[in-house]
Amino acid sequence: MRRGQAFEVFRLLIAAVVAGAILMVLLNVLNIIKPPSTNPKDAVKTLIQSYIDTGGGNGQEVEFQQGEIIDVKGIAMSLGLSPESVCVNPTTTTFQNAIKSAGTNLCGESSMFECDRTNETITYKGTARRYKAKIFVYCGSKVCGSDNGISCGVTVLSR
Numbered sequence: 052m053r054r055g056q057a058f059e060v061f062r063l064l065i066a067a068v069v070a071g072a073i074l075m076v077l078l079n080v081l082n083i084i085k086p087p088s089t090n091p092k093d094a095v096k097t098l099i100q101s102y103i104d105t106g107g108g109n110g111q112e113v114e115f116q117q118g119e120i121i122d123v124k125g126i127a128m129s130l131g132l133s134p135e136s137v138c139v140n141p142t143t144t145t146f147q148n149a150i151k152s153a154g155t156n157l158c159g160e161s162s163m164f165e166c167d168r169t170n171e172t173i174t175y176k177g178t179a180r181r182y183k184a185k186i187f188v189y190c191g192s193k194v195c196g197s198d199n200g201i202s203c204g205v206t207v208l209s210r
Contacts, residue, residue: 089113091173091186096126098188099137099203103130106201108149108189110208115175115182123171123205136202138195139173140166146204149189154208157184164207173207184209 091113102108127137140146140158150156158166163177164184175182185208195202 091115091121094186095205102190106191110153110185110187113186117180119175121173138204139168139171140206141195141204143196145191146189146194153187157207
């Protein structure tokens with residue numbers, strides 16, 4: 052063994068510890084920076100498009116702006132669907148069972164959201180300029196109560 056080789060191993064060890072510390076700092080910084088939330092209308096459209104053919108459901112975190120209104124019938128028509136095939140917060144057992152495990156339903160449970168089953172709209176009524184919640188869409192047979200194949204229910208859940 053030549054003289055001075057032990058010092059090289061020690062320098063390598065120091066470099067590895069410093070690199071690990073820098074990596075930890077970078078990972079902490081990246082966890083603080085969150086990607087911007089999705090627009091609620093776009094999220095509803097995307098989720099309906101994903102599940103209208105296959106059935107099933109899922110939620111997506113979104114950020115509501117003060118006074119924002121989601122017109123579910125309008126979204127259905129923009130996707131080429133009949134307005135009756137998409138509904139707001141349906142009371143059918145199929146839909147209610149689907150959301151039980153997904154979170155707390157804010158439609159009707161909270162004064163922050165008004166879910167109008169007549170006009171098929173969801174309105175954010177909260178006082179905060181921005182509010183993060185989860186849009187939940189579930190599609191399946193008779194979700195909206197009709198017998199016309201697959202329909203989709205839309206609601207807002209706590210995140």
